[in-house]
Amino acid sequence: MASPESSVHRPDPPVCLVLGAGALGRLWAAYLPDNSRGFIPRKRDQTGHCRYALVTPTGEIRPVNVPWRQPASPDIPDCLLVTTKAQDTLTALTDVLQHLLPQTPIVLFQNGMGSQQVVAAQWPDRPVLAAVTTEGANRPDADTLIHAGLGETWVGGLNPAGCKAQSRVVTALASSGLIVHSEPDIAQRLLRKLAVNAGINPFTAIIDCPNGDILKQPFYLEHIDELCREIAALMHHKGWQVAASELRQQIEQVARTTAKNTSSMRSDIINGRVTEIRFINGWIAQECQRHHLPSRVNHMLTTWVQDLSAIA
Ligand code: KPL
Helix, strand or coil: CCCCCCCCCCCCCCCCCEEEHHHHEEEHHHCCCCCCEECCCCCCCCCCEEEEEEEEECCCEEEEEEEECCCCCCCCCCCECCCCCCCHHHHHHHHCCCCCCCCCCEEECCCCCCCHCCCCCHHHCCCCCEEECEEEEEEEEEEEEEEEEEEEEEEECCHHHHHHHHHHHHHHHHHCCCCEEEEHHHHHHHHHHHHHHHHCCCCCHCCCCCCCCCCCCHHHHHHHHHHHHHHHHHHHCCCCCCCHHHHHHHHHHHHHHHCCCCHHHHHHCCCCCCCCHCCCHHHHHHHHHCCCCCCHHHHHHHHHEEEEEECC
């Protein structure tokens, strides 16, 4: 007997809809093939096409036209890319998933930890996957998307149905021409990215500087070793044996390679948006407390960034 999946007619290339038209969502939509991509509207005025200019890493400027597509339209997606902020993900998905087939893979691109696990727990039978990317993208204004640096993306299942859909999802994402890898241990890759974000984002937001500038700042130098010790102790609990000194090296390497970039957290503060601190240092502090581990610096950075958001 044909499985429900094989009985659905699938055009080629696979249709990917993107939920969340921020910098990362626009990046994927810009590179996915025409006619097989769309943004899912989240506001009433999001109809017709979303138009913007893509500035490629080589400086080429390309016009991009991505249709706003209702998920219930005839072209049911093969894959849903979720590029909302961590704090918006559950609400945004709840509205959309009622219109999607139960076998449609959901690929979560959120920073930090916590939001992915909530989604996987909420829809245990749906294929839920997470993606970790080093693609650099930012939006200097509403009509421009800068692809600041070519990166790579790793995708892996967060539940059994997600693992089953993994190679199909990698093929769908790779139709963009961006570099996409299948990741057998996405949980550890999420933790590695979390540690880097925890060591860069709050410092850039508090000091108000580009990523590379934190490295010489007294506030960063005063707290980074204790922060790395807290994170390393938690990572031991999560099954990743990493030394605090190695974490510091990784943080500083990323700060140097993205030296001129404005981190997502600093950008959120500058633009008066809620930051993802709760899912980065906030999540680490909470998990440390749960395991009776020290969390002073993670807690201090979380509170500080939350206070900054409140006055922004
Ligand atoms: O992922 C990032 C972010 O800004 O959220 C880093 C690695 C800090 C690069 O800017």
